[in-house]
Amino acid sequence: MPLARTFVQSLLLLSVAIPASSAARSTGDPEAPRVGGIDISTPVGKVWRLRGVGDLDGDETDDIVWQHQNGQVHYWPMLNGQRVDGIDISTPVGQGWILRGVGDVDGDETDDIVWQYKSGQVHYWPMRDGQRLDGIDIFTPVGKDWALRGVGDVDGDGTADIVWQHKTGQVHYWPMQDGKRVDGINIFTPVGPEWRLRGVGDVDGDATDDIVWQHQNGQVHYWPMLNGQRVDGINISTPVGKDWTLRGVGDVDGDGTDDIVWQHQNGQVHYWPMEFGQRSI
Numbered sequence: 001m002p003l004a005r006t007f008v009q010s011l012l013l014l015s016v017a018i019p020a021s022s023a024a025r026s027t028g029d030p031e032a033p034r035v036g037g038i039d040i041s042t043p044v045g046k047v048w049r050l051r052g053v054g055d056l057d058g059d060e061t062d063d064i065v066w067q068h069q070n071g072q073v074h075y076w077p078m079l080n081g082q083r084v085d086g087i088d089i090s091t092p093v094g095q096g097w098i099l100r101g102v103g104d105v106d107g108d109e110t111d112d113i114v115w116q117y118k119s120g121q122v123h124y125w126p127m128r129d130g131q132r133l134d135g136i137d138i139f140t141p142v143g144k145d146w147a148l149r150g151v152g153d154v155d156g157d158g159t160a161d162i163v164w165q166h167k168t169g170q171v172h173y174w175p176m177q178d179g180k181r182v183d184g185i186n187i188f189t190p191v192g193p194e195w196r197l198r199g200v201g202d203v204d205g206d207a208t209d210d211i212v213w214q215h216q217n218g219q220v221h222y223w224p225m226l227n228g229q230r231v232d233g234i235n236i237s238t239p240v241g242k243d244w245t246l247r248g249v250g251d252v253d254g255d256g257t258d259d260i261v262w263q264h265q266n267g268q269v270h271y272w273p274m275e276f277g278q279r280s281i
């Protein structure tokens with residue numbers, strides 16, 4: 001896979017940590033009991049993996065997207081933050097494909113399922129009414145040193161963008177239009193390797209998706225985004241232990257602000273309703 005020179009030429013090596021004053025509050029102490037948040041009924045076993053959160057059926061509430069270890073993709077239509085059904089999606093892909101994210105990359109107002117083949121070719125399924133309509137390749141001029149981390153509208157133009165991270169840490173996105181990549185743009189990345197990019201979604205409700213991080217100590221943090229660039233870095237109160245994993249960001253309760261979706265090591269799915277970038281419960 002050829003490496004795009006434009007990416008490399010513009011790459012900046014950045015490893016400046018977020019100042020301790022902004023990173024140390026309310027850390028995810030592994031001994032701390034979970035506080036607040038809402039459980040979602042989780043009638044699935046460990047053979048299913050929670051892969052993403054997005055509105056596959058176009059009813060304006062984001063759905064929870066799963067994949068079985070045999071490959072089968074499945075989703076839970078959500079209503080008011082609870083699961084109302086469980087529906088299989090036709091899954092004509094082989095073992096080398098990884099479901100990387102969910103977002104409306106073609107701008108038709110239904111979220112699409114984004115795949116990548118073994119750290120190479122990116123591909124998406126346009127979705128309608130919760131079913132797959134097609135399978136379309138997206139031009140992928142990146143090498144294996146880039147990881148596809150999330151899908152969301154970081155530039156606020158109404159179409160979801162594809163968010164990458166280089167092994168050096170640099171965050172980068174592809175603005176998308178009609179399911180096609182139209183550019184490749186670096187995002188200023190003042191965080192070190194102790195932070196992990198966990199998801200993309202509009203947690204502050206300003207209609208631009210934000211980038212959600214988690215520190216190795218558990219602390220959740222987000223970058224409010226504007227026109228594809230980071231405008232701040234804000235901690236979110238994180239009273240959960242290491243037995244919870246941040247799995248996705250999406251509006252599962254349908255109030256117009258994306259929520260943070262977790263899964264416990266025992267399987268239980270849970271979410272934090274968000275309001276203005278902070279937990280409301």
Ligand SMILES: [Ca+2]
Nearest residue numbers: 055059061063
């Ligand atoms: Ca939905």
Ligand SMILES: [Ca+2]
Nearest residue numbers: 104108110112
């Ligand atoms: Ca779409």
Ligand SMILES: [Ca+2]
Nearest residue numbers: 153157159161
């Ligand atoms: Ca966009």
Ligand SMILES: [Ca+2]
Nearest residue numbers: 202204206208
């Ligand atoms: Ca936002």
